[in-house]
Amino acid sequence: MAAPWRIPLHRVAFTDASGGVTLPRQPDEVVTAWAAAPGLLPVRQEKVRGSSVTLRLAAGAARRIEVRDAQGKPAAGVLVTLADSFWVAGRTAEGGRLDLPVPAAGLDLRLTAEDGRRLHYRLRAAKPEETGPAIPAVIALKPAVPTGGKVVEEKTGRPVPGALVWPDQDLGAGTRAGRDGTFRLAHVEPEVGLLATAPGYFIGQGGAGGRVVTFKLLPRLAAGGIVVDEAGQPVAGARLKASPKAGTRFQRNAAVWSSGGFARSTASGRFKLASLAAGVIYDLRAEREGFAPSRVELPARQAGAPAPDLRVVLHLGRTAFGLVIDGRRRPVAGAEVSLRPTLPADPAARFREARNPERIPATTGTSGRFEMKNLPAGTFDLTVRARGFAPITVPALAIPGGKGVTDLGTVQLAPGGSIHGAVVDPQGEPVADAEVQTKGADRDGLAFREGQAGGDTASAVTAADGSFTLEDLAPGVALDVIVTHPGYGPGAAPGVAVPSEAPIRVVLQPVSSVSGHVLGPDGKPVAGASVALNESPRKLGGAFFQAPSRRLHEGVTDDEGAFVFADVAPGPFQMSASAPGHQRAELRGLEVKPGQDLSGIAIQLPAGATVEGRVTSMEGRPLANAQVVVADETVSGMPAFSRFHGEADDDGQYRIEGISPGPHTLAATAEGYRRALRDVEAAAEPRKVDFQLDRGLEISGRVVDDGGNPVPDAQVYLSGTGKRWQDTSTEADGAFRLSGLEDGDYSLEAGRVGYSSVPPAKKVKLAGAPVSGVELKLTPSEGTITGRLTGLEFSQLARVRVWVSSAASLGAVDAEGSYRISHIAPGLWKVQATVPDTPLHAEGEVTLEPGASEARLDLNFGGGHTLTGVVLRNGEPLAGAALILAGPSQAQRASADLQGAFRFEGLADGSYELNAGTGTGAWHKEAVEITGDQTVRVELHTASLSGRVVDATDSSPVSGARIFVKSPDGADRFPFSSDATTDARGVFHLAEVEEGSWTVQAAKEGYAAGERKIEVGDSPPGDVEIRLDPTEGV
Incomplete structure (x- = not known):
C-alpha cells in the first residue's frame, strides 16, 4: 500500500566545523534535503531515503540588488527569500541593498516588505559589464494599497x-x-x-x-454532557468527536465545515464541546477501550438558546472472530485483518465515507485466528492482507447488536501475483531510486466517483540495477505501472496483467529546459510578466497519470523579458503569460522532444484595457459580492464561464483588468436583484462603469411528497428566460425561494436522491409581480432491483460494481454474490455490472411494475460475445490507447496494454462503433458488427503539422491566433478549446493529426477567420500558411 500522506515537517540545523549536521527523521520517511550558506548557491536533493546524504555547495557570481519603493527611495528591511524553497537569503540593509550569489540560469526571488507588499522577481546573472557593487539590479516595489x-x-x-x-x-x-x-x-x-x-x-x-x-x-457555541456505561456509571477518558451531519447545507460560512471538534471525558465522565455552529446538526461519536463506539445526534440549536445536557451511553460491544488459511488449509499467521463499514449506495455519501480512514484492525496468531472486540452493530467489509498472498475483501458481513460472539468465518488466501521490471534511461542505463506505483485504470470512472483509488495499489523503489518487484497483487487484473524520479519525466507501462509473464521495461526521459521571452504589442520585452507552463497531463487509455506536482511551472520574466523553466518533462505542454496593462496570452500545441531543450519561445501580449466601478441597489446601498462580467466573453451566456469577471467588495467596488480595448458589454448580477447590462468603450485608461440594480421578481413555494409532506434538502432547478438558470435547496419545511428574476416564462423541477420527480415540469410566468405558492411533487422511489451475480470468483465480489442507467445509486453486493439496488422508480431499467481493471462485463434489462416493490434480474459474467484486437499507430503497437465501444444502448471502455492489445466481453449481437484514441487528440472510428467472438486490427496513421499565420495585407506574423482542426462535416476535434495558438512569429505546431481530410482554421479578434484544407496521408503534410484579412475599420 502507498504510504499515508503526512503534513510536511521542516527541520533546520546548522553544520559544525566539519560541515556535518544531524537531523531527525522517521525510519521510513522520504525527505528533500536543502543546504544554503552565505555567498554560496543553495542546493537540494529530493527523495532522500538513506541515513546520509552529501550536498555540495557551489559558488555563484555575486550580484547586488537595490530595492526601492514606489517613490524611488531605498527600502530597508525587505525580506528576500528564494521562490522555490522559501530559504531566507537575507534582508536589505540601509540603502535597500543586498548581495546575492546568482547561478548562470538566474534566480527567482520573493520580496516581502514590512508593510506587506510582495514581489516575485527574477534576477538574471550579471553581464560582464554589470559586475561589481557599483552596478546593482534595481528592484522597484509597487505602491502600497491600504x-x-x-x-x-x-x-x-x-x-x-x-x-x-x-x-x-x-x-x-x-x-x-x-x-x-x-x-x-x-x-x-x-x-x-x-x-x-x-x-x-x-x-x-x-x-x-x-x-x-x-x-x-459566526459565534462558537458550546454543549456539554456526561458519558456513562450501561449501569449509569461515569466513564472517564472517552474520546468524543462532533462532525457536521452528512447532507447538511452550509450556505453561510465555510468555517462550519471544520466545526464540531474533539473532547475527552473527565474522571466524572463530564465533557464539553466548544466549537459548535448555530443551526447545524452534528453526529457525535464516542469511543473508549472496552466499549463499542457509540453515535448520537446532537440537534441543531440557535445562538442564545440554552445548551443541552447530553448523555452518551457506552455499551459493551460484540466480539467477532475468524480464521485465515492458505490454499492448502494451513493457518496464516501475521495476516493483517481490518473491518470497515460497508460503503453506502448513495454516491455522495459513498464518496465521503470512502475517505474515512477509520478501520478496526486485528492480526492473526499462529493458529490463523483473529479476534475483534467491542464491535458496534452494522454491516462491514472484512479485508485480509498477508505477505505472499493476494489481498481479499469479504463484503457486507452483518454484525448484530448486543453482547455475544459472532463467527466471521474462514478466509482462504490465494497466492499473490507480482509484476517484475526495470527502469532505464534512454541509453539503457539503470535508474536507481525511482518510485514505482500501480493504480487501477478506472476507465469508466466508477472508482473516482466512489472516492476510491481504482483497483489494487502497490509501490516499490528501484534497486541500483534499476530493477523492481511489485508483490502481493490480485491475479487476473490489469494495472497501470507509473514511474517517477527527480530529473526525469514520468514514465508508465499501461495495462500490465497480473502476474506479468515477462519483466516490463520502462524508459525515463530526462527533463528539459524551456526558455523564451515575453514581448509587448510593440515587440519590446515585458519585465515582471507572470509566466505559467502547464505540462499536458499524460494519459493512459484516456486516464491521467501524471503527478500534479510536476505539471504546473510558474515564474516571472527578468528585466529583459526572459523566462526559463529547468525541469520540464518531455511531451506536450502549453504556456500562458500576463502582465499589468496587457491582455493574457497563451500558446498551445508546444512540445519538448526527448533529450532536447526548447528555446526561443516568444509570447506576445496584446495591449490591455481596464474597467472599474461600483455596484449598488436603487437606494444606493453597496452590493457586496455582486458579480460583474464581460458578457461578450462568456461561454453559452453563463457568467460563471466568463474569462473576465470581477467581484464587488463590501463598498460595491469592482475592477476587471486585461480585456481587449474597444466596445464591450458588461453584465452585473447580485443575489435577489435583476441583471443589468451596460456598454463600454474599454481603453488603457480605466473606464468607470457603475451599476444600480433593481430588485428582481421572485418565485416561491414548497416541495412535497405524494402525501403532502414536506421534502427537505431537495434541489429545485429553474430554467427559462435569457437562457439563465438557478437552483436552490428546500428548507426543513420543504420551502424554496428563487429571487432576482426577470419577466418571462420559466420551468421548475425538483429532485432528491431516493425520489423521482412527477412530470411534467411546472411552468411559471412572471409578469411584473412575484409568484408564490408553487407546489412541486416528488414521489419516493421505494422499489428495489435484486438478483444474483454468477461467473465471478469470490475475490471479485468485493470489487464488482452494479448500477442502473440514469439512477443515482449503486448496488450493494454481499458475500453470496447477491446484489440489491434501492430507491428505484417504476419503469424499464438497464442494469450493468463490471469488475474494474478487468474486461468482465454483464448487463440486462428489467421492468419494475407500478405498485411492485421488487424486480429480479440475475446477471451472468462470461456470457455474450468477446471482441479482442490490437491498436497500431503508424505500424507500431500503441500502448495505453483509449478505446470506447459504443453499442445501441451502452458503451464500454478499455485500454490497450503494452503490446497494444485490448479486450471487451459480455457483448450482445448488434452494431457497434469502436473508437480508439492516442491520448494526444488523434481518434480512429470504425463500425463493428458483432454476431460472435471477433478479432479486429485498428490502425491509426498520424502526422505532425506545423504552419504560420500572417496578416494578408503585409505578411506580418499574427500572434495569439487560435488554431482549430475541423473534420469535413465542420466538427472540431476539441470542441471546448483550440488545438494550438500561434507565437510571436505567427508559428503554430500540432503534435498529432490523424489521417484524412481536414480544414485548419485560424481565428483572432480583429481578423476574419481564415482556413486551409489539408490531407494527412502516407507523407507528412508540408507547412501550412494561413492569411487573415483585418476587419478593423471595415
Whole structure:
C-alpha cells in the first residue's frame, strides 16, 4: 500500500566545523534535503531515503540588488527569500541593498516588505559589464494599497472589538480591530484573501482584491454532557468527536465545515464541546477501550438558546472472530485483518465515507485466528492482507447488536501475483531510486466517483540495477505501472496483467529546459510578466497519470523579458503569460522532444484595457459580492464561464483588468436583484462603469411528497428566460425561494436522491409581480432491483460494481454474490455490472411494475460475445490507447496494454462503433458488427503539422491566433478549446493529426477567420500558411 500522506515537517540545523549536521527523521520517511550558506548557491536533493546524504555547495557570481519603493527611495528591511524553497537569503540593509550569489540560469526571488507588499522577481546573472557593487539590479516595489473594513457578529451586526485580521498565510502582517470593530492594513496584495477571528468565534474569510471588507463572524457555541456505561456509571477518558451531519447545507460560512471538534471525558465522565455552529446538526461519536463506539445526534440549536445536557451511553460491544488459511488449509499467521463499514449506495455519501480512514484492525496468531472486540452493530467489509498472498475483501458481513460472539468465518488466501521490471534511461542505463506505483485504470470512472483509488495499489523503489518487484497483487487484473524520479519525466507501462509473464521495461526521459521571452504589442520585452507552463497531463487509455506536482511551472520574466523553466518533462505542454496593462496570452500545441531543450519561445501580449466601478441597489446601498462580467466573453451566456469577471467588495467596488480595448458589454448580477447590462468603450485608461440594480421578481413555494409532506434538502432547478438558470435547496419545511428574476416564462423541477420527480415540469410566468405558492411533487422511489451475480470468483465480489442507467445509486453486493439496488422508480431499467481493471462485463434489462416493490434480474459474467484486437499507430503497437465501444444502448471502455492489445466481453449481437484514441487528440472510428467472438486490427496513421499565420495585407506574423482542426462535416476535434495558438512569429505546431481530410482554421479578434484544407496521408503534410484579412475599420 502507498504510504499515508503526512503534513510536511521542516527541520533546520546548522553544520559544525566539519560541515556535518544531524537531523531527525522517521525510519521510513522520504525527505528533500536543502543546504544554503552565505555567498554560496543553495542546493537540494529530493527523495532522500538513506541515513546520509552529501550536498555540495557551489559558488555563484555575486550580484547586488537595490530595492526601492514606489517613490524611488531605498527600502530597508525587505525580506528576500528564494521562490522555490522559501530559504531566507537575507534582508536589505540601509540603502535597500543586498548581495546575492546568482547561478548562470538566474534566480527567482520573493520580496516581502514590512508593510506587506510582495514581489516575485527574477534576477538574471550579471553581464560582464554589470559586475561589481557599483552596478546593482534595481528592484522597484509597487505602491502600497491600504485595505480597511469592519469585523461584526453575523446575526446581530455588533462590532467585535479586538478581533485579529491578517492576510492569508502571513500572520505577521496582522492587525487588531478597534473598539468599534474597524481595522486597517497598510497593504494587501490583490490576489491575497483576508482572515479574521476573535475568541469565541469561527474564522471568517474575506475575498481577495477587495479594499473594503466586512467580516461577519459566526459565534462558537458550546454543549456539554456526561458519558456513562450501561449501569449509569461515569466513564472517564472517552474520546468524543462532533462532525457536521452528512447532507447538511452550509450556505453561510465555510468555517462550519471544520466545526464540531474533539473532547475527552473527565474522571466524572463530564465533557464539553466548544466549537459548535448555530443551526447545524452534528453526529457525535464516542469511543473508549472496552466499549463499542457509540453515535448520537446532537440537534441543531440557535445562538442564545440554552445548551443541552447530553448523555452518551457506552455499551459493551460484540466480539467477532475468524480464521485465515492458505490454499492448502494451513493457518496464516501475521495476516493483517481490518473491518470497515460497508460503503453506502448513495454516491455522495459513498464518496465521503470512502475517505474515512477509520478501520478496526486485528492480526492473526499462529493458529490463523483473529479476534475483534467491542464491535458496534452494522454491516462491514472484512479485508485480509498477508505477505505472499493476494489481498481479499469479504463484503457486507452483518454484525448484530448486543453482547455475544459472532463467527466471521474462514478466509482462504490465494497466492499473490507480482509484476517484475526495470527502469532505464534512454541509453539503457539503470535508474536507481525511482518510485514505482500501480493504480487501477478506472476507465469508466466508477472508482473516482466512489472516492476510491481504482483497483489494487502497490509501490516499490528501484534497486541500483534499476530493477523492481511489485508483490502481493490480485491475479487476473490489469494495472497501470507509473514511474517517477527527480530529473526525469514520468514514465508508465499501461495495462500490465497480473502476474506479468515477462519483466516490463520502462524508459525515463530526462527533463528539459524551456526558455523564451515575453514581448509587448510593440515587440519590446515585458519585465515582471507572470509566466505559467502547464505540462499536458499524460494519459493512459484516456486516464491521467501524471503527478500534479510536476505539471504546473510558474515564474516571472527578468528585466529583459526572459523566462526559463529547468525541469520540464518531455511531451506536450502549453504556456500562458500576463502582465499589468496587457491582455493574457497563451500558446498551445508546444512540445519538448526527448533529450532536447526548447528555446526561443516568444509570447506576445496584446495591449490591455481596464474597467472599474461600483455596484449598488436603487437606494444606493453597496452590493457586496455582486458579480460583474464581460458578457461578450462568456461561454453559452453563463457568467460563471466568463474569462473576465470581477467581484464587488463590501463598498460595491469592482475592477476587471486585461480585456481587449474597444466596445464591450458588461453584465452585473447580485443575489435577489435583476441583471443589468451596460456598454463600454474599454481603453488603457480605466473606464468607470457603475451599476444600480433593481430588485428582481421572485418565485416561491414548497416541495412535497405524494402525501403532502414536506421534502427537505431537495434541489429545485429553474430554467427559462435569457437562457439563465438557478437552483436552490428546500428548507426543513420543504420551502424554496428563487429571487432576482426577470419577466418571462420559466420551468421548475425538483429532485432528491431516493425520489423521482412527477412530470411534467411546472411552468411559471412572471409578469411584473412575484409568484408564490408553487407546489412541486416528488414521489419516493421505494422499489428495489435484486438478483444474483454468477461467473465471478469470490475475490471479485468485493470489487464488482452494479448500477442502473440514469439512477443515482449503486448496488450493494454481499458475500453470496447477491446484489440489491434501492430507491428505484417504476419503469424499464438497464442494469450493468463490471469488475474494474478487468474486461468482465454483464448487463440486462428489467421492468419494475407500478405498485411492485421488487424486480429480479440475475446477471451472468462470461456470457455474450468477446471482441479482442490490437491498436497500431503508424505500424507500431500503441500502448495505453483509449478505446470506447459504443453499442445501441451502452458503451464500454478499455485500454490497450503494452503490446497494444485490448479486450471487451459480455457483448450482445448488434452494431457497434469502436473508437480508439492516442491520448494526444488523434481518434480512429470504425463500425463493428458483432454476431460472435471477433478479432479486429485498428490502425491509426498520424502526422505532425506545423504552419504560420500572417496578416494578408503585409505578411506580418499574427500572434495569439487560435488554431482549430475541423473534420469535413465542420466538427472540431476539441470542441471546448483550440488545438494550438500561434507565437510571436505567427508559428503554430500540432503534435498529432490523424489521417484524412481536414480544414485548419485560424481565428483572432480583429481578423476574419481564415482556413486551409489539408490531407494527412502516407507523407507528412508540408507547412501550412494561413492569411487573415483585418476587419478593423471595415
